[in-house]
Amino acid sequence: MQDKPPPDEILAAIARLMREELLPQMSGRSAFMLRVAANAVDLVQRQIALAAASDEEERARLITLLHHDGDLAQLNAELCAAIENGEIRTETPGLAEHLWTTTRAKLAVDQPNYAAYRRLANPPKE
Amino acid sequence: MPGTSAICNLRRLSGGATQETWFFEALYGDRATPLILRRAPRAFQGEERQAIGLANEALLIGLAHDAGVPVPKIEYVLQPSDDMGEGFIAQFIDGETLGGKIARDPKFAEARKTLAHACGETAARIHTIPTQRLTMLKRWPPRVRFDELFRRYKTDGVPRPVFSLAFEWLRERIPPEPECLRLVHGDFRNGNLIVGPDGLRAVLDWELARIGDPIEDLGWMCVGSWRFGEIDKPAGGFGTREDLLAGYAAGGGAAPSREHLAYWEVFGSLNWGLMCSGMAPVFSSGLDPSIERAMIARRASETEIDLLNYILARS
Numbered sequence: 001m002q003d004k005p006p007p008d009e010i011l012a013a014i015a016r017l018m019r020e021e022l023l024p025q026m027s028g029r030s031a032f033m034l035r036v037a038a039n040a041v042d043l044v045q046r047q048i049a050l051a052a053a054s055d056e057e058e059r060a061r062l063i064t065l066l067h068h069d070g071d072l073a074q075l076n077a078e079l080c081a082a083i084e085n086g087e088i089r090t091e092t093p094g095l096a097e098h099l100w101t102t103t104r105a106k107l108a109v110d111q112p113n114y115a116a117y118r119r120l121a122n123p124p125k126e
Numbered sequence: 127m128p129g130t131s132a133i134c135n136l137r138r139l140s141g142g143a144t145q146e147t148w149f150f151e152a153l154y155g156d157r158a159t160p161l162i163l164r165r166a167p168r169a170f171q172g173e174e175r176q177a178i179g180l181a182n183e184a185l186l187i188g189l190a191h192d193a194g195v196p197v198p199k200i201e202y203v204l205q206p207s208d209d210m211g212e213g214f215i216a217q218f219i220d221g222e223t224l225g226g227k228i229a230r231d232p233k234f235a236e237a238r239k240t241l242a243h244a245c246g247e248t249a250a251r252i253h254t255i256p257t258q259r260l261t262m263l264k265r266w267p268p269r270v271r272f273d274e275l276f277r278r279y280k281t282d283g284v285p286r287p288v289f290s291l292a293f294e295w296l297r298e299r300i301p302p303e304p305e306c307l308r309l310v311h312g313d314f315r316n317g318n319l320i321v322g323p324d325g326l327r328a329v330l331d332w333e334l335a336r337i338g339d340p341i342e343d344l345g346w347m348c349v350g351s352w353r354f355g356e357i358d359k360p361a362g363g364f365g366t367r368e369d370l371l372a373g374y375a376a377g378g379g380a381a382p383s384r385e386h387l388a389y390w391e392v393f394g395s396l397n398w399g400l401m402c403s404g405m406a407p408v409f410s411s412g413l414d415p416s417i418e419r420a421m422i423a424r425r426a427s428e429t430e431i432d433l434l435n436y437i438l439a440r441s
Contacts, residue, residue: 029138037417043424073285080285083294090291096438099288103434106427115355116431 054105165213225317229363242365246373266338316362345390350432399429
């Protein structure tokens with residue numbers, strides 16, 4: 001068992017250092033690259049926090065859709081093949097929900113600020 | 127460049143490993159002229175296989191200028207004897223290129239009212255440029271373009287169910303080959319425009335130009351990734367499809383059907399998605415180990431959500 005502090009806390013400290021101390025000293029392209037790097041640290045933090053659970057849920061849904069067990073990469077390849085040969089189609093029960101949920105889980109890690117993702121969470125009021 | 131005695135204020139504006147953009151001023155006697163140098167260092171030439179090269183780009187910009195398209199005037203094309211790689215020097219046009227600012231900054235509020243119309247009109251002008259002499263450009267009828275994208279997906283090697291479903295959606299809707307294929311800008315979107323408070327000043331980045339279905343340019347302009355958060359303004363995050371198409375008609379373009387435009391919007395999202403996911407191996411192999419490259423690779427998922435909104439829209 002590894003000692004504390006845990007990776008998420010260390011990464012948070014790195015992102016803070018980059019934004020609060022280093023960024024104000026930078027300009028132009030260096031500032032841009034530093035901002036990109038700080039965003040990347042945030043992304044890694046979100047992946048550490050979220051991906052294990054969402055991967056497991058994705059795998060469970062794929063097992064239901066494809067009726068057998070397997071690892072995530074293999075099941076995804078199989079789903080693609082089934083879509084491409086017409087065995088699984090837009091109307092196949094469970095497909096739409098599976099794709100929406102899986103894509104949402106990716107955006108939660110990659111870009112939680114992407115406007116189309118935010119709208120899924122908070123649809124505009126009628 | 128003839129008559130130039132010196133250059134000053136040289137600074138790099140942007141660019142990754144494959145392409146650089148520099149600003150500088152050329153002195154003619156006591157007069158300073160602001161200019162832009164676009165160049166591809168020799169070492170990276172040919173990496174972006176779809177690009178036509180900066181010398182061809184310069185030639186197209188000249189033709190576009192003659193057709194009434196707002197573009198920076200080309201002042202000089204780099205020669206092998208310059209030993210600077212491939213590139214050109216063009217007139218500097220002041221204005222904003224950052225898509226987010228163009229879509230959201232209050233400074234461009236007036237410009238945004240007419241920008242989609244202006245883009246439509248400009249696209250129509252691009253599509254009137256005669257193609258007979260553009261033999262260096264690849265010809266991509268819609269069917270070939272689809273097959274090529276699918277081939278890229280298959281060689282990419284990462285199976286993505288949303289992409290597979292989007293390909294099936296597209297496969298059933300490939301537009302018939304137009305009567306004549308046109309010059310397609312190939313990267314006509316917010317982010318490749320120079321905009322001032324008065325409106326559109328220039329169309330940049332011609333390196334993906336090709337001969338194909340002109341409606342691809344209009345679809346690409348409406349791809350979700352170029353709306354910069356303004357998702358209810360499909361045209362570049364600044365306007366409506368209706369304005370874009372009205373401008374296109376005003377410029378002499380034949381207006382597409384709704385389905386025809388939607389096809390190229392979906393195609394565009396998928397294309398950008400594959401461009402993003404294709405950056406993962408470029409990063410991991412060390413060819414371009416920049417964090418920027420890694421983060422663009424992680425933008426593939428944004429296209430998945432945009433694709434699902436077209437092909438599996440929730441009721």
